[in-house]
Amino acid sequence: MSLKATLLFIVRRLAAMAVLMVVLSFAVFSLVYLAPGDAVDALLGGKSSTPELVASLKEEYHLNEPFFTQYWIWARDALHFDFGASTQTTLPVTDEIGARFGSSVFLGVYAYVLTLLFGVVPGVIAALRRRRAVDRGLVAGAVVTLSTPPFVLGILLLYLFAVVVPVFPAAGKGEGFLDQLWHLTLPAVALALTISAFLLRHTRASMIGVLDQDYVAFARARGLASRRIMLRYLLRNALIPVVTVSGVLLTYFVTGAVLVESTFSLGGLGELLVQSAESGDLPMIQGLTLIIAVIIISANLLADLAYMAIDPRIRFERRS
Amino acid sequence: MNDSIEQPGAPGAPVLSVRRLKIGRAGLGGAGAIVSANEFDLAAGESIGIVGESGSGKSMTAKALTGLLPPGVVANGVAEYGGRNLLGFSEREWRSIRGSEICTVMQDPFTMLNPVMRCGHILQESMAPGRRLSRAERRAESVRRLAEVGITDESVVDRYPFQLSGGMRQRVAIAAALARDPKVLIADEPSTALDVVTQREVLALIKRIQQARGMSLILITHDLRVAFATCDRIHVLYAGALVEAAGAGAMQSEPLHPYTQGLLLSEPPADRRVRELVAIPGSVPSAGEVQDRCPFATRCQWVAEVCRDGVPELQAVADGHESRCVRLPEIRTEMAEIRARAVEPAPALPDGRTGAALVEVEHIEKVFNSGSRTVRAVDDASLVVRDGESVGIVGESGSGKTTLARMLVGLETPTAGDIRIDGISVRDWRALGDQDRRKLRKTVQMVFQDPYSSLNPMRSIGWTLKEAITTHQSGPADIAGRVSDLLESVGLHREYAQRRPSALSGGERQRIAIARALAAGPRLLICDEPVSALDMSVQAQILNLLEHLRTERGISYLFITHDLSIVRQASDFLYVMNGGRVVESGPTEAVLDHPQHAYTGELLRSVPRSDGNWLGASA
Numbered sequence: 001m002s003l004k005a006t007l008l009f010i011v012r013r014l015a016a017m018a019v020l021m022v023v024l025s026f027a028v029f030s031l032v033y034l035a036p037g038d039a040v041d042a043l044l045g046g047k048s049s050t051p052e053l054v055a056s057l058k059e060e061y062h063l064n065e066p067f068f069t070q071y072w073i074w075a076r077d078a079l080h081f082d083f084g085a086s087t088q089t090t091l092p093v094t095d096e097i098g099a100r101f102g103s104s105v106f107l108g109v110y111a112y113v114l115t116l117l118f119g120v121v122p123g124v125i126a127a128l129r130r131r132r133a134v135d136r137g138l139v140a141g142a143v144v145t146l147s148t149p150p151f152v153l154g155i156l157l158l159y160l161f162a163v164v165v166p167v168f169p170a171a172g173k174g175e176g177f178l179d180q181l182w183h184l185t186l187p188a189v190a191l192a193l194t195i196s197a198f199l200l201r202h203t204r205a206s207m208i209g210v211l212d213q214d215y216v217a218f219a220r221a222r223g224l225a226s227r228r229i230m231l232r233y234l235l236r237n238a239l240i241p242v243v244t245v246s247g248v249l250l251t252y253f254v255t256g257a258v259l260v261e262s263t264f265s266l267g268g269l270g271e272l273l274v275q276s277a278e279s280g281d282l283p284m285i286q287g288l289t290l291i292i293a294v295i296i297i298s299a300n301l302l303a304d305l306a307y308m309a310i311d312p313r314i315r316f317e318r319r320s
Numbered sequence: 321m322n323d324s325i326e327q328p329g330a331p332g333a334p335v336l337s338v339r340r341l342k343i344g345r346a347g348l349g350g351a352g353a354i355v356s357a358n359e360f361d362l363a364a365g366e367s368i369g370i371v372g373e374s375g376s377g378k379s380m381t382a383k384a385l386t387g388l389l390p391p392g393v394v395a396n397g398v399a400e401y402g403g404r405n406l407l408g409f410s411e412r413e414w415r416s417i418r419g420s421e422i423c424t425v426m427q428d429p430f431t432m433l434n435p436v437m438r439c440g441h442i443l444q445e446s447m448a449p450g451r452r453l454s455r456a457e458r459r460a461e462s463v464r465r466l467a468e469v470g471i472t473d474e475s476v477v478d479r480y481p482f483q484l485s486g487g488m489r490q491r492v493a494i495a496a497a498l499a500r501d502p503k504v505l506i507a508d509e510p511s512t513a514l515d516v517v518t519q520r521e522v523l524a525l526i527k528r529i530q531q532a533r534g535m536s537l538i539l540i541t542h543d544l545r546v547a548f549a550t551c552d553r554i555h556v557l558y559a560g561a562l563v564e565a566a567g568a569g570a571m572q573s574e575p576l577h578p579y580t581q582g583l584l585l586s587e588p589p590a591d592r593r594v595r596e597l598v599a600i601p602g603s604v605p606s607a608g609e610v611q612d613r614c615p616f617a618t619r620c621q622w623v624a625e626v627c628r629d630g631v632p633e634l635q636a637v638a639d640g641h642e643s644r645c646v647r648l649p650e651i652r653t654e655m656a657e658i659r660a661r662a663v664e665p666a667p668a669l670p671d672g673r674t675g676a677a678l679v680e681v682e683h684i685e686k687v688f689n690s691g692s693r694t695v696r697a698v699d700d701a702s703l704v705v706r707d708g709e710s711v712g713i714v715g716e717s718g719s720g721k722t723t724l725a726r727m728l729v730g731l732e733t734p735t736a737g738d739i740r741i742d743g744i745s746v747r748d749w750r751a752l753g754d755q756d757r758r759k760l761r762k763t764v765q766m767v768f769q770d771p772y773s774s775l776n777p778m779r780s781i782g783w784t785l786k787e788a789i790t791t792h793q794s795g796p797a798d799i800a801g802r803v804s805d806l807l808e809s810v811g812l813h814r815e816y817a818q819r820r821p822s823a824l825s826g827g828e829r830q831r832i833a834i835a836r837a838l839a840a841g842p843r844l845l846i847c848d849e850p851v852s853a854l855d856m857s858v859q860a861q862i863l864n865l866l867e868h869l870r871t872e873r874g875i876s877y878l879f880i881t882h883d884l885s886i887v888r889q890a891s892d893f894l895y896v897m898n899g900g901r902v903v904e905s906g907p908t909e910a911v912l913d914h915p916q917h918a919y920t921g922e923l924l925r926s927v928p929r930s931d932g933n934w935l936g937a938s939a
Contacts, residue, residue, distance in 0.1 A: 214431040221386050221426075222446045222496060223419025232445070236436055312436055312480045 006308070006315075013304065017297050024293050025078065028286050029071050032061075044087065060084070083287035088279050093287040096272065103173040104268035107184050107261070108253055111191040115249065118196035120242060123203025124235070130208060138200065145197035150256040154190035154263035161186055171265045187264045191256045195249055202245055207238040240311050247303025254292055334361040335536050336385070336422075336504055340397040341407075343380045343389070343560075344608075353607040354380045354393065356560040356615075357631070360553075362504065367530055367537035369547030369568070372557035373583075373855040375604045378540045381557070382508045385538075386424050387414035401504075420448060423502040425526075427509040429489035433481035439466075439492045440477030446499035469495045470525055487518035494526065498533075505530065506538045511546070515716040516882055516926040523550055524935040542856055544584055548572050548930035553640075556580045559615035560607025562634060566641040572930050574656070576643040579616045581655055585662045586860035588885040590927045592665045593909065596867070597889065598658065599860035603825040614644070619857075622651045669892055669909065675707035677740075678763075678844055678876050679728065684737030686723050686900075697723040699900035700737070705844060710870060710877040712891030712908060714884060714923070720900040721880045725846050728878070729766050742843070762792050765837035769849040771829035775821040781807075781832055782817030788839035806835040811865060827858035831865065838869070846878045851886065863890060884927045888912055896920045 040054050040063065057063070061084070062070050077083070083093035126138040145153075162170035174183030210216065211234065219229050258270035265271070269288060276284035308314050339359050345352030355377035362368055372378040384395040387409055399406040406417065426432050433442055440462040453461065462477050469491040481489050490510060497505065507526055511519035527550055530537040541547050547554050548568045556564045556577065564577035575581040585598035602619040610617070614627040624647060632646040645651075686698040698720040705711045715721045726732045728739060730749030739746045742763050744756050752760070768774040775784060785803045804814040810831040821829055830850060837845055847866065851859040863886065870877060879890050887894060887908060894908040896917065904917040915921045928934065 214426050214428055215434045217388055218424070218426055218432045218493065218496075219434070220388055221418055221424040223415055223417070223423075223500065224445060225415075225449075228445065232437070233434055237434070240436075310436070313482055316480065316483060 009308070010305070013301055017301060020297060021290075021293065022075075025075055025290060026071065028289050029074050031286060032282055033067075078287075078290060083290075084283040086276070086281050086284045088276070088281045088284070093283050096284065097269065097287055097291065100268050100272055103180065103184070103266060104257065104261070104270065106173075106180055107187055107191070107257065107266065107268060110181070110184055110188040111195075111253060111257075112250075114188050114192035115196040115199060116246075118192055119199025120203050120239070123200040124207055124238070126200065126204045127207030127211060127238075130211075135204075139204070142197040142200045145193050146201075148194065149259070150190050150194050151259035151263045153193050154187065154260050157186045157190050158263070173266045173268070184266075187260050187266060190263070191253065191260045194256065195252050198252075199242065199245070199249065203238065203242050206241045207234065210234055210238040213237070236310075240307070243310060244303060244307050247300040250296055250299040254296065333363065335364050335401065336362040337400040338362075338381075338385075338398070339400075341381065341384065341399065342396045343377060343384055343393060344396075346392050346394050348608075350611040351608040353560055353611060355384075355395075355557075356607050356611065357634075358555075358557060358560075358562050359634075360555050360562075360565065362536050362538060364503070364536055365531075365534040366553070367527070367539060367551045368553045368555060369539045369541060369551035370555050370557060371541055371544055371547045371583075373542055373604050373857060375559060375606055376557040377560040377607060378557050379508055382424060382506045382538065382540050385506060386418055386422055387411070388424070419446065419497075419502060420500040421502055422504040422506065423497040423500070424506040424508060425490075425494055425497045425510050428513045429486050429493055430513065432493050433489060433496075435480065435482055438478055438480055439484070442481075442492065442496050443477075443499055446496040448500045465495045465499060466492070468498070468529065470521075471495075485518075486514050487522060490514060490518075490522050491525065494522075494529070498529065501533075502535070504536045504538065506540065508540045509542070510539075512542070516884075517716065517922060520926040520928075520935065526550070527935050543587075543928055544580075544856075545587065545928040545930045549928065549934045556583070559605050559610050561610075561615045561631065561644065563616065563644045564642065565634075566638075568930075570638065570641050575659075576637050576641060576648055576652070576655075577616075577645045578620045578622060578651070578655065581659065582619075583857055585659070586857050588860070588863070588889040589663065590885040590888070590929060592663070593888050594662060595664060595666045597860040597864055598662045599864050600857040601861070603827055603858055604855060614646070622647055622654075669907070671907065673704075673706050673709065673893060675709060677704050678707050678709075678742060679703075679705040679878070680738075680740045681724070681728070682738045682740075684724070684727065684739060685735045686720070686727060686732060687735045696900050698727070698734070701895075701897065701900065701902045702737075703895050703902065703905070705876050705878055707843070708874045708876055709893060710879060710891045712879045712881065712887035712894045713897055714881060714887045714894060715897035716882055716923075718899070719897040721897050722848055724897075725766070725848050725878065725880050728846060729764055730760075758792075762840045763842060764844045764846065765840050765842035766846040766848065767830070767833050767837050767850050770853050771826055771833050772821075772853070774833050775829055775836075777821050779820070780817065781819050781821070781824075784832065785817070785836060785839060788836045792840040802839075806839055809838065809869070810835045811861075825858070826854050827861055830854060830862050834862075834865065834869070838873075842875060844876045844878060846880070848880045849882070850879075852881070852883070859886075866890065884912060884923060896923070 040049070040057055044053070044057070062073050065073070081094045085092050086096055089096065122138045126135040129135045158170055161168045168186045169183050172183055174180040216229065216233050219233050257268065258273055261268040261270035262274055272284065273288050275281070276288065341355055341358040342353070343355040345354070358377065358381055360368060370378045370381060380389065380393070383389050385399055385406065387406070389395060395407050397407060401417070401421065409417070440459060443462040443465050444458050447461065459477060463474050466476055471488065471491055476484065476488070476492070481492065484492065505526070510526060511522045514522060523546065526537065529535070537551070539547060539550050544554070551568055554566060554568050554571050555562055556579065558579045564571065564575065564580045566576070571580065575584055582598065582600040586600060588594070588597055600619050605615065605618060607615070612630060614620070614632050617623045617627040620627065626646055632644050634642050634644045637643045637648060681701065681703045683700050683702055684698055685696070685700060688695045688697055701720065701724060703711070703713070713721045713724065723732060727734050728741070730746065733748055733750070741760055744760060746752065746760060749757065782803055785806055786799055789799055789802050803817050807814050807816050812828065812831055816828070816832070821832070824832070850866070851862050854862060866877070867890065869875065877890070879887060881887055891908045894905065894911045895902050896904040896911065896919065898919045904911060904915065904920050911920060912924065915924055
């Protein structure tokens with residue numbers, strides 16, 4: 001496919017992404033009005049109301065303006081990463097999120113790498129040893145893991161590796177790269193295991209499909225080296241569907257992170273989301289929701305682009 | 321790398337010698353047998369054909385000779401190549417054989433090439449490792465290799481397999497298989513998945529390269545005529561056992577095993593219409609079922625006690641001609657008589673078309689839109705089917721013949737033009753009234769190509785037929801009796817009503833599909849490639865059945881096929897389609913004997929013929 005067509009595809013996807021964000025932000029903004037009580041109650045977040053406070057809130061949030069004007073002002077600020085101040089801490093939402101963003105992203109990336117490692121590698125091995133003991137063991141393990149929620153795994157891991165055999169810390173997120181790595185290992189494993197169990201089954205099915213393909217038999221018949229067949233024929237084709245699901249998997253990371261961060265008291269974005277939901281901290285919920293949405297949509301766009309890059313059939317069929 | 325392998329000796333000496341080859345599923349004993357007795361010699365520069373139907377073990381033999389048997393399947397015996405027995409090879413030893421000594425081309429060009437690699441890359445990786453070439457040199461070598469297989473368009477090097485047609489893909493696959501200059505090429509049904517015209521081109525190419533290189537060739541095919549035209553010697557496999565081996569000419573003039581003769585006569589001759597095809601009753605057993613007798617005993621008309629008393633030995637019956645039939649001396653003259661009778665031409669059909677028009681298709685068009693692409697599948701086609709007439713539509717894939725049939729039964733709606741069936745305009749089935757629709761469904765019924773997917777696997781045969789009967793006829797009637805009648809009319813016992821499709825063979829399933837279509841009491845039966853998914857020996861049964869039903873019930877047929885021999889046998893009037901258009905029409909005999917359109921001529925030249933000229937005409 002020509003560069004132009006690729007760019008056109010990206011532009012179209014970005015435009016669709018923008019439309020999606022507008023719809024989403026509108027829904028997020030409407031939360032203020034959907035919450036029980038009126039908008040002032042929602043923004044008060046449980047504080048006792050005085051006439052002065054109500055007046056200042058109305059002023060700050062332009063509550064006297066028409067609904068769409070309010071949305072416009074809010075959305076314009078949100079584009080500049082200004083979501084207002086938390087009703088709980090009175091600090092700007094952006095600062096609160098910024099303080100926790102780093103460690104959450106670290107946890108996310110760490111867990112993602114582990115997911116690929118725990119998912120793809122055993123998945124490939126299970127497929128190659130199809131119907132043997134190794135395969136059956138791995139698949140059975142995946143079923144057990146898949147039916148265990150991440151926070152249960154988290155508690156189990158905490159008990160095993162922080163209490164019984166204390167090799168990892170039980171809480172905290174650590175400073176510096178290596179320290180973070182050490183602190184976040186258990187949470188990342190807890191988060192990764194469930195998702196990698198899903199990925200294992202997906203990889204195994206995909207790999208078995210490729211193993212039965214004629215082109216693999218034909219490659220062997222031509223005497224190609226087994227290493228080459230493994231890399232260029234089996235993995236190259238089997239991982240195409242794996243890449244396509246990896247974008248979707250990110251959604252599980254977000255929901256999983258909420259629970260795992262609480263279990264390990266990491267003070268990340270997930271924990272922040274839980275706290276703000278408990279205390280009805282609307283500006284914080286709005287800010288977090290939008291940021292999570294942007295991450296998920298971008299990840300899906302990246303997955304689509306990666307899919308295009310690795311599967312020529314997608315690239316060329318778009319054009320013809 | 322190949323030092324350990326002796327180079328084949330003088331010409332004429334076997335390069336590859338296979339003896340007592342047995343292939344079976346491990347741990348199942350005789351019941352797991354796939355090949356029970358196969359043997360052959362392959363000389364340098366010689367081409368042999370291994371011919372057999374599904375379940376004969378021909379493909380497994382090919383896999384065993386390159387060490388690519390599926391897991392759990394083991395081969396025993398001797399396959400001597402360069403002084404060593406291939407069957408005892410380890411995976412490591414195999415790698416020194418595969419590609420550089422023996423290479424295989426498989427059946428389906430659409431799945432044989434890695435979809436994510438460019439063709440040039442596929443060729444380059446197939447070449448012998450060791451030589452260091454620059455990028456430009458490698459490219460030049462790929463272009464040269466493509467030229468050898470008749471691809472002169474250099475841009476193919478940069479294209480992906482899915483951007484090429486089936487014939488081009490098969491050529492690229494052949495070039496890749498030849499990249500390390502093997503001494504033996506095994507071609508496993510290399511042309512079966514291709515259109516007739518392309519099929520001939522690919523076979524001619526293989527034959528030409530084989531002769532130019534002095535390479536040995538093992539052609540695996542289900543089609544005796546293809547094997548006769550391509551190979552020097554023919555080996556016929558049946559249910560895992562070699563039943564006859566002879567030179568191509570000798571076997572063609574006098575097959576000396578009842579099965580070979582049955583297979584030969586099952587194929588409708590391309591050049592004449594015969595009274596009735598000589599069909600072999602029943603269907604192919606598995607090798608495991610016939611371990612203790614002549615494998616063909618259950619279907620042979622000359623079967624005697626001696627045939628069931630142990631597996632007969634392969635005996636030399638003439639110079640270079642071997643047969644596994646124990647009764648051959650007794651039945652040889654009778655076999656010859658049957659052959660002579662089988663080729664007697666049927667009396668010529670009366671000229672001119674009589675009867676009222678049952679189906680009239682006028683200037684019909686169908687355009688498919690997929691994304692920004694528009695495909696004109698049927699382009700201004702007109703045809704008529706008269707009462708009691710059998711009309712053939714012949715064409716390659718993409719000719720629009722199946723789309724046309726689907727429009728006739730309302731599975732597609734035409735973009736333009738008109739269809740009238742029995743006087744009712746059926747351009748748009750959705751616009752029809754209930755009464756008209758019911759009448760039309762009773763008038764027109766369809767038999768689909770694939771009997772494996774056209775029957776509901778969850779339901780018994782009786783249920784399927786009952787459903788068809790009650791759909792088209794209301795009120796209480798003797799439904800069970802009707803089911804039995806239907807089964808008997810397609811030559812099956814009434815007990816079949818209890819069975820499920822999975823318990824039936826392909827031929828039996830197609831009989832059920834025909835019975836289901838007959839349940840409505842149709843006046844027109846549309847048969848879309850009704851025998852192409854079936855084994856050769858079963859095809860003739862179904863064709864005979866259809867012919868029998870036509871004379872008995874006076875039904876009209878619309879017979880859609882790519883096979884000119886079948887169309888000659890099964891139709892009175894013929895339409896030839898190409899690229900969505902009807903390019904020629906007329907009485908079948910006249911069209912096939914004196915084609916007017918260039919495309920019809922090309923199709924006729926492509927029909928497999930036994931003589932060597934078939935491939936030689938133009939490669």
